[in-house]
Amino acid sequence: MTWTTGPTNSLVDVAGVLVGHHTRTDAGWLTGTTVVRLPADGAVAGVDVRGGGPGTRETDLLDPRNLVERVHAICLSGGSAFGLAAADGVMTALFADGVGFPMGAPGEVVPIVPGAVIFDLGRGGVFGNRPDSSFGAAAYAAATDDAVVQGCVGAGTGAKAGGLKGGIGSASTVLADGVTVAALVVVNAVGSCVDPGSGQLYAVSLGLPGEFPALGPVDPERLAQARARAADEVGPLKPALATTIGVIATDATLTKAQCAKVSGIGHDGLARAIRPVHTMFDGDTLFTVATGARGAGGAPDLFAFHALLEAAGDTVSRAVGHAMLAATSTTTAAGTIRSYRDALL
Amino acid sequence: MTWTTGPTNSLVDVAGVLVGHHTRTDAGWLTGTTVVRLPADGAVAGVDVRGGGPGTRETDLLDPRNLVERVHAICLSGGSAFGLAAADGVMTALFADGVGFPMGAPGEVVPIVPGAVIFDLGRGGVFGNRPDSSFGAAAYAAATDDAVVQGCVGAGTGAKAGGLKGGIGSASTVLADGVTVAALVVVNAVGSCVDPGSGQLYAVSLGLPGEFPALGPVDPERLAQARARAADEVGPLKPALATTIGVIATDATLTKAQCAKVSGIGHDGLARAIRPVHTMFDGDTLFTVATGARGAGGAPDLFAFHALLEAAGDTVSRAVGHAMLAATSTTTAAGTIRSYRDALL
Numbered sequence: 001m002t003w004t005t006g007p008t009n010s011l012v013d014v015a016g017v018l019v020g021h022h023t024r025t026d027a028g029w030l031t032g033t034t035v036v037r038l039p040a041d042g043a044v045a046g047v048d049v050r051g052g053g054p055g056t057r058e059t060d061l062l063d064p065r066n067l068v069e070r071v072h073a074i075c076l077s078g079g080s081a082f083g084l085a086a087a088d089g090v091m092t093a094l095f096a097d098g099v100g101f102p103m104g105a106p107g108e109v110v111p112i113v114p115g116a117v118i119f120d121l122g123r124g125g126v127f128g129n130r131p132d133s134s135f136g137a138a139a140y141a142a143a144t145d146d147a148v149v150q151g152c153v154g155a156g157t158g159a160k161a162g163g164l165k166g167g168i169g170s171a172s173t174v175l176a177d178g179v180t181v182a183a184l185v186v187v188n189a190v191g192s193c194v195d196p197g198s199g200q201l202y203a204v205s206l207g208l209p210g211e212f213p214a215l216g217p218v219d220p221e222r223l224a225q226a227r228a229r230a231a232d233e234v235g236p237l238k239p240a241l242a243t244t245i246g247v248i249a250t251d252a253t254l255t256k257a258q259c260a261k262v263s264g265i266g267h268d269g270l271a272r273a274i275r276p277v278h279t280m281f282d283g284d285t286l287f288t289v290a291t292g293a294r295g296a297g298g299a300p301d302l303f304a305f306h307a308l309l310e311a312a313g314d315t316v317s318r319a320v321g322h323a324m325l326a327a328t329s330t331t332t333a334a335g336t337i338r339s340y341r342d343a344l345l
Numbered sequence: 346m347t348w349t350t351g352p353t354n355s356l357v358d359v360a361g362v363l364v365g366h367h368t369r370t371d372a373g374w375l376t377g378t379t380v381v382r383l384p385a386d387g388a389v390a391g392v393d394v395r396g397g398g399p400g401t402r403e404t405d406l407l408d409p410r411n412l413v414e415r416v417h418a419i420c421l422s423g424g425s426a427f428g429l430a431a432a433d434g435v436m437t438a439l440f441a442d443g444v445g446f447p448m449g450a451p452g453e454v455v456p457i458v459p460g461a462v463i464f465d466l467g468r469g470g471v472f473g474n475r476p477d478s479s480f481g482a483a484a485y486a487a488a489t490d491d492a493v494v495q496g497c498v499g500a501g502t503g504a505k506a507g508g509l510k511g512g513i514g515s516a517s518t519v520l521a522d523g524v525t526v527a528a529l530v531v532v533n534a535v536g537s538c539v540d541p542g543s544g545q546l547y548a549v550s551l552g553l554p555g556e557f558p559a560l561g562p563v564d565p566e567r568l569a570q571a572r573a574r575a576a577d578e579v580g581p582l583k584p585a586l587a588t589t590i591g592v593i594a595t596d597a598t599l600t601k602a603q604c605a606k607v608s609g610i611g612h613d614g615l616a617r618a619i620r621p622v623h624t625m626f627d628g629d630t631l632f633t634v635a636t637g638a639r640g641a642g643g644a645p646d647l648f649a650f651h652a653l654l655e656a657a658g659d660t661v662s663r664a665v666g667h668a669m670l671a672a673t674s675t676t677t678a679a680g681t682i683r684s685y686r687d688a689l690l
Binding site for chain 1: 396401402405406430433436440473628630
């Protein structure tokens, strides 16, 4: 295996892909929105929804049987189903920029902005405080090709996983043939990212050489406390929805159906990094976007696609690990959520 | 067969189901939003997306494998993908009313509002004029159990079908066992609702006794003109998206999977009333909602469900017929769309 990370080890290592966050953490708030902005002519896209409680929009058009091939942005947001409103702000901004599915005369476009949400309502202390369309507009305006800011930002601001603070994580892989595949995830899971035996993050064992810091042995008492807190997450008296969502990007040339396949194997990456995942309390959804900047000759052959799939799964796992390591302990009126670093390292 | 229509022959014949329209037709505008409001504890729901260019939100949660069983409203809107914003206004209004999926303390709810849109951009003369969240809020506020207003209202305001004016149509059927199944459709199709041989609406032959007015023979020359106009709808120089969407409602007690099955057979009703339909330029989507007011003993047996399915298909066809007969010729800066009545009767 000759995989390396890209220059930033994050989603923007795929040329033309920008990421912007909008974060709100003033009193009563702990939520945000993350927008993945694509080249003006869009990127071929697919999706796989594997969680039992999804909140999504514009996923049906991604069915490989359907007309629209390219999307112009993906909107990830906190706010549960309310947060789907953030995509309205992204659509309005793209329309103002003249970007979208062309319907005739110049400027007559319909921007294609699939979206998914995580449940984080109430974590800032006020249940009704949630992203609206202005969050999407602000995240769109903030989009940049700088290394993705990770941790408690954007759609990951209010995230938690297995009783610990979750957040945004990202990673990238450059394959032997030069193709890049990268992932950005919002880790917000009923399940845990921590091996209950060792206290290590599951994702660390899947890291590329030197990618994750060497972690010493975990204190057994602190580990027991963290396990108890995770077990407390689901109970009959506490209806809780979680949901891990994300975007996989590549510069390979893929069909819509291949993008959906990449998303599917990306969910295997979630399965290796979060246990359990895809439960009835998670709405886990992964989009894949392919810019086609490489492979002008068309789709990769089966063996090249196999290599891309293998890398995509691990890249998602690694992004989960980075999310947990970048997250920081957070206190609001609703309480304190400790980070993995503070709870176990 | 002992089917009769319900008291209003429209969607509100299912007890507890309300319909509200918001319509905008001032200069530059020809669009609107229709909300189907359900009882406060929601209705079990399913969906089937069969068109090639759908615009939808919150359809993934309707997968029978997934957690959420009940929806609180369905939002149908003009505006293509932009119109998905209308559902934000419905969610906000439901939240203010304390209606939604319960997440804990009183008032901590997430309203479940699946939605779909039709393409009508530019038909009022200004491409950028489209529904926003205020349209959903207004349609929600207007919801009533009065007989559904049909024709060029709500989400059907800018609709057209086969070169003629489309719009909202509705119908209901009371089965022998007393179960009611009803449909509301927004007819906006690339294909035509008119038999090119006879000039009759396809749906008329599926009407219940006395339901549709007896129509005389159609003038051959007017029929030829209408056919030419329909053929003009799709061409390489005129990218056009259409889309017929709708809601089937019943007071039977159904599972989510059964609701999806009802939607599927509802699409057969579209197939009989519109030709072609489900094309790559249509995003045809049908939701089904079951209030469960009847059948406290649980789901109907297989033969009762069979009867319901058979009735659902024809009820959708009849609703299409009513849409075309209720539509009126419409002129905006973008031109004139003639109604079936004006073009052929």
